[in-house]
Amino acid sequence: EPEVTQTPSHQVTQMGQEVILRCVPISNHLYFYWYRQILGQKVEFLVSFYNNEISEKSEIFDDQFSVERPDGSNFTLKIRSTKLEDSAMYFCASRELDSLQETQYFGPGTRLLVL
Amino acid sequence: DQQVKQNSPSLSVQEGRISILNCDYTNSMFDYFLWYKKYPAEGPTFLISISSIKDKNEDGRFTVFLNKSAKHLSLHIVPSQPGDSAVYFCAASGRGTGRRALTFGSGTRLQVQP
Numbered sequence: 415e416p417e418v419t420q421t422p423s424h425q426v427t428q429m430g431q432e433v434i435l436r437c438v439p440i441s442n443h444l445y446f447y448w449y450r451q452i453l454g455q456k457v458e459f460l461v462s463f464y465n466n467e468i469s470e471k472s473e474i475f476d477d478q479f480s481v482e483r484p485d486g487s488n489f490t491l492k493i494r495s496t497k498l499e500d501s502a503m504y505f506c507a508s509r510e511l512d513s514l515q516e517t518q519y520f521g522p523g524t525r526l527l528v529l
Numbered sequence: 530d531q532q533v534k535q536n537s538p539s540l541s542v543q544e545g546r547i548s549i550l551n552c553d554y555t556n557s558m559f560d561y562f563l564w565y566k567k568y569p570a571e572g573p574t575f576l577i578s579i580s581s582i583k584d585k586n587e588d589g590r591f592t593v594f595l596n597k598s599a600k601h602l603s604l605h606i607v608p609s610q611p612g613d614s615a616v617y618f619c620a621a622s623g624r625g626t627g628r629r630a631l632t633f634g635s636g637t638r639l640q641v642q643p
Contacts, residue, residue: 418572420572445629447630447631449631455635456633456634456635456636457573457618457620457631457633458633459630459631459632462629462630470630472630503570505572505573507631509629516561516563516578516580516622516629517563517575517578518563518575518629518631519575520565520572520573520574520575521572522571522572523570523571523572525570
C-alpha cells in the first residue's frame, strides 16, 4: 500500500541553524501539507501546498519557514534559523486531487530537537 | 480557540466491549470529519471518515456517527481489542480552510484491558 515517507526520522540541531525536513508524498496525490505536534499538545496545521505554490499557511508559518517541491517526488520544509520552540514532531501529509476524497495520509514524522 | 474538542483525555474498556470516543466541534464550516489513531513517535494513521451529508459510516469494527445539529461525532469500536490501545484524534476540515487543512482535537487515550 502506498505511504508517505519522511526523512530524517530524528534531527538534532543547534539554535540558529537551518534544517530541511524531507517528505515523499503518495505518488498520485497533488495536495501536500505540513503539520507539527509539540510534545503534549495538539497536532497543528502549518501550510498547504498545491500546484507548486502555497495555498494557505497558519500564523505559525512565519518568514523562518519555507516549503518547496524541488522535483516530482520530494516535498520539503525548511526552517531557516531554528529556535528552541521549534522542537516538535513534524508531519507531512498528502491527499488526492479528487474533491470527494478528503482524507489526508500522514507520514511517520520527523522529531526535531533544537538545543 | 478550540474548534474541535475531545473532552475525555482517556478511556479504559475491557476487551470485547464497546469503546465510544466522542468529539465536539464549533465551526459550522466543517463538512468533513476524520478519526486517526496514533502511537507514540509515529504519524497519525487514518481510520475512518464521514462527510456532513451522512450521519453514519461503518468500516468493519469501526463506526462513526455524526450529529450535525449537536455538532457532535463519535467513534464506536466493537468489539474492542488490546491492539486498539492508542491515542485517537478527531479531525475536521471544511470550506474556507486552507485547501482543506485539518483541525485536530487534543486526543483521547484508549486503553483496552485484556
